[in-house]
Amino acid sequence: MLSRKVAHSLVNDLQARYSGAKVVIRDVAENPPPHAGRAFVNALQTQPDQLTKEQSEALALSESLISELSAADLLVLAVPMG
Numbered sequence: 095m096l097s098r099k100v101a102h103s104l105v106n107d108l109q110a111r112y113s114g115a116k117v118v119i120r121d122v123a124e125n126p127p128p129h130a131g132r133a134f135v136n137a138l139q140t141q142p143d144q145l146t147k148e149q150s151e152a153l154a155l156s157e158s159l160i161s162e163l164s165a166a167d168l169l170v171l172a173v174p175m176g
Contacts, residue, residue, distance in 0.1 A: 101172030108168070118162060127159065128152075 109115060134156065137149035145153070163169075 095172075095174055097172040097174045101170050104170055108170075118166075127155070130156075 105117060105119070109117060131152070133146070133148040134152035137145055137153045140149060
């Protein structure tokens with residue numbers, strides 16, 4: 095895919111310019127995150143002390159991904175165009 099090659103080239107250039115930069119690569123085609131299922135939706139409406147294990151895990155993943163995005167100074171998105 096051309097979009098993937100362009101993204102890798104851009105990331106490599108950025109890493110060369112900013113050698114101390116932390117880079118996180120998420121290939122959602124290779125490793126897609128789970129859909130927001132029933133456990134996640136119900137967890138949004140449940141008090142923290144009443145969450146099931148499944149709901150806690152769904153929220154933890156969501157919070158982790160949100161934190162990762164919030165901490166980013168720059169995002170590179172590779173999206174194929176048809």
